Every structure is written in C-alpha cells, then in structure tokens.
Amino acid sequence: MKVYFGHPDPSMQQRFGLALGFFDGVHEGHRRLITCLKLAAAKQKFIPAVYTFLEHPTHVVPGLIPRKLLTTPRERIHFLKEEGIESLYMGSFTPEFAAEDKQTFMEQLFVPALKYLVVGYNYSFGRGGEGTAEDLRSFGEARGVPVVVLPEVAVNGESVSSTRIRKLVEKGELREAVMLLRRPYSVEGSVKPGNQIGQTMGFPTANLYLPDYKVLPARGVYATIAYLDGRHWAAVTNVGIKPTVTDKAVDTVETHIMGKKEVLYGRFLRVMFVQKLRGEIKFDGLDTLKKQIAMDVEAAKEILKPMAEE
Structure with missing residues (x-):
C-alpha cells in the first residue's frame, strides 16, 4: 500500500476511487465501505484508495473535547493495508483546514482522476461539519463521478460506530468489541x-x-x-x-x-x-x-x- 501525506494530486493520471472517513478502529462499518469500494474497483478498473486525516478533529478544533481513539495513525495504516487498500491519503486536519467551507473541500477532493466515491450516511466535512454525504452526491453527479452513500450498519440492533466500541473497550467488554472490530x-x-x-x-x-x-x-x-x-x-x-x-x-x-x-x-x-x-x-x-x-x-x-x- 502506498501512503501519501496530503490531498490527492490534481495532476495524477491513474484512475482511482475513494472511501472517506476517519476510520478509527477500522471496524465492521468501515469494512462495508471498503468492500463496496473494492468491488467497484474490480469492475471499473481503478485503484481502491482511502482519504482520511492524521489528526482527529476534536484534537484540533477549539471548544471540542479531545476524543480518546481506538487507533493511532500507524495502526490505521496497518489495518487499512490488511483490508486491501492500495493507496492511502492522510491529510492534516489543521485549524486552517477546519475553517474551510464545504465547497473548497469538494473542489480539492474531486480531481480529474477520481472516478468513484463511497461514504457513510453520517459523513460530514467543511467548516463546522456543514457538508453532508448528500452534498458530495450532488457535487459528484454534476461531474459524472458516482458517489455511493451507505446506510447505517447495525449489530444486535445498535449502530456500529467507533464511539460504541470505545465504550465497550473502556468497560472491559472485549467480547462484544471483537464482534464489531472483527478482531481482538x-x-x-x-x-x-x-x-x-x-x-x-x-x-x-x-x-x-x-x-x-x-x-x-x-x-x-x-x-x-x-x-x-x-x-x-x-x-x-x-x-x-x-x-x-x-x-x-x-x-x-x-x-x-x-x-x-x-x-x-x-x-x-x-x-x-x-x-x-x-x-x-x-x-x-x-x-x-x-x-x-x-x-x-x-x-x-x-x-x-x-x-x-x-
């Protein structure tokens, strides 16, 4: 897996598709995104890639309580490689980036070589989290790039999320955490x-x-x-x-x-x-x-x- 620190390069020639998210824990919900991406990549002949950030937004944006995390950047790289991702873009979530509006983010993201995008239903971006998955879908549609928005993934009637897994681990409920992570x-x-x-x-x-x-x-x-x-x-x-x-x-x-x-x-x-x-x-x-x-x-x-x- 190739790791790039920054945004996708507008001058790149090789076709690629992206899954977006922070991917803390690389859990079952994330795995659905990756599976969807890899299936499309196999059919449409593009590189399956992930775009994420080194820093969690709560560690950067003033006024937010810094969140405990399941994985360090090194661990996320390791687990995403195990899932078969071929290219990984890790941007820096700086205060300046956090202040950019949703339009700026989308214009940077949709480079000419991007041919496919998949996100979760609750993905947000841009200043104050103003951008939504539907904004990405509309932006992509206008440029001929399919944007797939996946619904909630639930296990035992409850949404699979990094927050849920964090709480389980902190309480020592490792067996249920394994069900959601699909690994210890x-x-x-x-x-x-x-x-x-x-x-x-x-x-x-x-x-x-x-x-x-x-x-x-x-x-x-x-x-x-x-x-x-x-x-x-x-x-x-x-x-x-x-x-x-x-x-x-x-x-x-x-x-x-x-x-x-x-x-x-x-x-x-x-x-x-x-x-x-x-x-x-x-x-x-x-x-x-x-x-x-x-x-x-x-x-x-x-x-x-x-x-x-x-």
Whole structure:
C-alpha cells in the first residue's frame, strides 16, 4: 500500500476511487465501505484508495473535547493495508483546514482522476461539519463521478460506530468489541524502562509507551498475545495503576511475555487483548502479588494455547 501525506494530486493520471472517513478502529462499518469500494474497483478498473486525516478533529478544533481513539495513525495504516487498500491519503486536519467551507473541500477532493466515491450516511466535512454525504452526491453527479452513500450498519440492533466500541473497550467488554472490530482489540508502542519490580519477582515486564489519547481496556489483568519482530508469544498484560507497588494514579500497560527474557527497551511491541482474567487488586505485599501473577500466567497459558507460538 502506498501512503501519501496530503490531498490527492490534481495532476495524477491513474484512475482511482475513494472511501472517506476517519476510520478509527477500522471496524465492521468501515469494512462495508471498503468492500463496496473494492468491488467497484474490480469492475471499473481503478485503484481502491482511502482519504482520511492524521489528526482527529476534536484534537484540533477549539471548544471540542479531545476524543480518546481506538487507533493511532500507524495502526490505521496497518489495518487499512490488511483490508486491501492500495493507496492511502492522510491529510492534516489543521485549524486552517477546519475553517474551510464545504465547497473548497469538494473542489480539492474531486480531481480529474477520481472516478468513484463511497461514504457513510453520517459523513460530514467543511467548516463546522456543514457538508453532508448528500452534498458530495450532488457535487459528484454534476461531474459524472458516482458517489455511493451507505446506510447505517447495525449489530444486535445498535449502530456500529467507533464511539460504541470505545465504550465497550473502556468497560472491559472485549467480547462484544471483537464482534464489531472483527478482531481482538490491541495497543502498540515502544517499550520503555519501568521500576523493575516484575524482574525481581521473576516476571519481567515490557512497559509500553502509548499516546495519551489511546483507549485502554478497563483496569485489570488480561491474557494477551504479544507481537514482536514478526513473531508472537503468549503473554499476560496488566492495565492500571499497580496499587500494590505505587501510589501514582497513572494508568500504565505492562506485559509479561512468556519465554522472552531479553531486554526490550526501545523495541516496538503490539499487544492483542484476548480475555480478561481478573480486575485490578491491591495485595498486602509482593509475595502475595507474586503468587497471583504465577496463577495469572498459568490461566493465560491455557486460554492462549491454540494461539501462541511459545
């Protein structure tokens, strides 16, 4: 997949079609857009592409509450590539861009090589979100570009949306989140030094550096799969404040990778949440905590046996 940072180039010659959206989580609703795009691309012989933004509007527009997100830009790139998108345009959602009217956005979007567009029913754009999917349809019709507007996608009688999935993940309801994502929820980031307490107890952990806006599962201990250097391992991950060993009320994500002894500082790690083992507990000392971690590891091994390499 080719990734371009900016708008589609008006001078480009190769025919392409676009799916529009922020694609946070790249969930089942987004997948319907992508499927529609790819089917049309196969019939009409154009490149299936996505146009999205690096920044979420709520992180840029004054007066809006910054939203927690399911995916970082890197994760969205990864998942969109997995879905078979061939070109990805990632624009910058700046204050200047947010102030542009809907007409300006559409004129920039409908370059000569654009031959097809698909959006969700609730897509909005332009200053204050004034533009609608119907505006795009009318604009495209006048230029001979078909614009397909897909209806709401529902699972269990409720709309599939990034907002719904965020709430499920934050409550630790991972099974329902998987139904909407069509894959387990995951986090990824660089490994940073920790306080080494896990190492002293015989359970070394990799502490992940994550952006503040990243959605975290509910506090507790999870059976997880850790992905590193093209391989994966069974793991146990703690999400929370670690009340037994610290008084700081700062949520962290630390993972014990079974069978992995080397220091991972600075390495990039992805952790996929499979099943919650228990909630976060404050133990009366490190000995009790160590015994519980040993039980957590054994429980995770059983759960992950069909999935892990080691």
